Amino acid sequence: MRCALLLTFAATLGATAVHAATPSVEELQRQLEAQQRQLEAQQARLDALAAELDQETPSISAASSFGGYGELHYNALDSKDQIDFHRFVLYFARDFDAELRFFSEFELEHSLAGEGKKGEVELEQAYVEMDLDAATRLRAGLFLLPIGILNETHEPTTFYGVERNPVENGIIPSTWWEAGVALAGRFGSSGFAYDLALHSGLKLDGSFAIRSGRQKVSEAVADDLATTARLKYTGRPGLELAASATYQPDVTQGLVAGAGAGTLLSAHAAYASGPLTARALWAQWRLAGAAPAAAGKDRQDGYYAEGGWKLTPMLGAFVRYSVWDNGGLGATERAQTNLGINWWPHPNVVFKLDLQDQGKSVDDDGVNLGVGYRF
Amino acid sequence: MLGAAAPAPAFLWFDARRRAVAGEILGHPPRGARVRYWRAGARTAFVLDEVAHTHPITAGFAVERGRLVAARVLTYRESRGWEVQRPQFLAQFLDRGLDAGRALDGPIDGITGATLSVGALTRMARLALYLAAELDAEAARDGR
Numbered sequence: 233m234r235c236a237l238l239l240t241f242a243a244t245l246g247a248t249a250v251h252a253a254t255p256s257v258e259e260l261q262r263q264l265e266a267q268q269r270q271l272e273a274q275q276a277r278l279d280a281l282a283a284e285l286d287q288e289t290p291s292i293s294a295a296s297s298f299g300g301y302g303e304l305h306y307n308a309l310d311s312k313d314q315i316d317f318h319r320f321v322l323y324f325a326r327d328f329d330a331e332l333r334f335f336s337e338f339e340l341e342h343s344l345a346g347e348g349k350k351g352e353v354e355l356e357q358a359y360v361e362m363d364l365d366a367a368t369r370l371r372a373g374l375f376l377l378p379i380g381i382l383n384e385t386h387e388p389t390t391f392y393g394v395e396r397n398p399v400e401n402g403i404i405p406s407t408w409w410e411a412g413v414a415l416a417g418r419f420g421s422s423g424f425a426y427d428l429a430l431h432s433g434l435k436l437d438g439s440f441a442i443r444s445g446r447q448k449v450s451e452a453v454a455d456d457l458a459t460t461a462r463l464k465y466t467g468r469p470g471l472e473l474a475a476s477a478t479y480q481p482d483v484t485q486g487l488v489a490g491a492g493a494g495t496l497l498s499a500h501a502a503y504a505s506g507p508l509t510a511r512a513l514w515a516q517w518r519l520a521g522a523a524p525a526a527a528g529k530d531r532q533d534g535y536y537a538e539g540g541w542k543l544t545p546m547l548g549a550f551v552r553y554s555v556w557d558n559g560g561l562g563a564t565e566r567a568q569t570n571l572g573i574n575w576w577p578h579p580n581v582v583f584k585l586d587l588q589d590q591g592k593s594v595d596d597d598g599v600n601l602g603v604g605y606r607f
Numbered sequence: 608m609l610g611a612a613a614p615a616p617a618f619l620w621f622d623a624r625r626r627a628v629a630g631e632i633l634g635h636p637p638r639g640a641r642v643r644y645w646r647a648g649a650r651t652a653f654v655l656d657e658v659a660h661t662h663p664i665t666a667g668f669a670v671e672r673g674r675l676v677a678a679r680v681l682t683y684r685e686s687r688g689w690e691v692q693r694p695q696f697l698a699q700f701l702d703r704g705l706d707a708g709r710a711l712d713g714p715i716d717g718i719t720g721a722t723l724s725v726g727a728l729t730r731m732a733r734l735a736l737y738l739a740a741e742l743d744a745e746a747a748r749d750g751r
Binding site: 282285297298299323325327333335361369371381384385387389390418421423425466467468469470472502504505506507509511545578579580606 | 618634639640641658660661662684686687689690693694695696698699710714716717718719720721722723726
């Protein structure tokens with residue numbers, strides 16, 4: 233009897249052992265189904281968590297955004313040895329909805345602003361923009377005028393050379409902003425686009441210096457408004473052709489006797505193909521009236537041509553030749569050659585070096601060094 | 608991009624390795640924990656966002672066998688640089704793949720005044736190619 237019991241127990245143990253080692257098909261099925269349910273539950277929890285994270289991660293299409301750029305310059309020239317944090321700029325933008333947005337640009341120039349300081353705090357852009365249709369936008373507020381190459385796009389990572397070219401500094405007084413309304417649109421898929429703007433204007437004094445005539449929309453005299461129109465063609469990848477005209481009935485706002493209308497015409501071509509870039513720009517002011525003519529300032533113009541070559545995606549070299557004349561009595565034309573390199577350790581950071589050879593009416597040779605960034 | 612009937616979307620998760628590579632391509636870490644994609648046969652489509660100046664450009668890219676077969680700007684929000692939406696510009700991305708350094712294996716001619724938008728689109732194209740390669744590798748590993 234005892235022997236039978238032992239045999240039975242042994243058989244049971246054996247059966248249990250066999251059962252534990254090789255579960256039945258039904259049990260395996262149940263285990264698989266249970267694991268499947270667990271996996272599905274975990275996946276559902278993961279999806280819910282990810283959805284939550286997606287909501288909490290600030291979406292880049294969120295309504296408010298900001299960015300900026302800056303550039304530090306060192307100039308070792310005949311005229312000066314100087315280091316200057318030339319521009320520190322912050323952008324703030326807000327999308328009110330898909331068709332209405334606000335954009336602004338706030339700038340500190342030359343590091344220090346205030347009474348007797350060399351710098352300025354400037355509001356360079358602050359406008360509301362509305363999509364009228366898929367191809368037309370209306371802009372109202374304080375905006376950059378659609379003239380030349382650099383006036384609207386001038387982040388240091390986007391152009392060669394430490395300093396902006398002298399023609400878009402002395403003739404087109406970049407950065408040039410005014411207040412008013414503007415319409416921007418494009419003609420279907422032809423590659424042609426236009427800009428039309430009615431805006432505040434310059435207030436030149438008796439020196440007829442264009443650049444210092446910008447009122448910067450600071451309690452600006454608005455007896456004479458100005459208009460600007462631009463036609464641009466970008467029908468071929470890499471190519472931009474544009475021409476613009478600005479007209480103001482009286483560039484002195486009636487403050488200088490013998491002064492009259494001012495007209496700025498400009499045209500440029502820009503081409504980029506692979507590592508090669510080429511730019512050329514011409515601009516001319518004509519100031520009507522006896523007073524500008526007497527001062528030799530009735531015609532102020534200039535042009536430049538620039539070639540660039542990206543030796544690697546991070547390193548580019550360029551050469552630029554500029555000629556410009558802001559008028560005056562005697563020989564006033566200047567010419568300048570710049571030769572240099574840009575090094576981008578990151579697409580949003582640039583180190584620049586260029587040699588400057590300025591001649592004709594003024595000699596100002598030397599070296600420029602700079603670092604710039606944008607974000 | 609994927610034919611008449613769009614397949615259901617799926618998600619590719621950014622594990623640590625993918626997040627690091629995507630960060631190298633974009634110049635900043637990718638947003639979110641995963642990216643949505645649509646796959647039909649060997650073709651994969653992504654809808655991506657990338658900031659150009661201050662606003663994001665939303666663009667769609669389709670990749671097949673390591674090559675871009677479609678590129679479209681779906682929403683352009685910047686005030687300037689609208690030229691990147693033109694088909695003539697976007698056609699430059701077609702048939703581009705990635706080189707060993709995960710750069711596009713052919714040049715994209717830029718647009719003066721739209722440098723930042725061109726850069727944003729180029730980064731998105733490179734990311735789409737990289738993510739599609741990850742999915743292709745997963746499919747090959749799983750015998751799909």
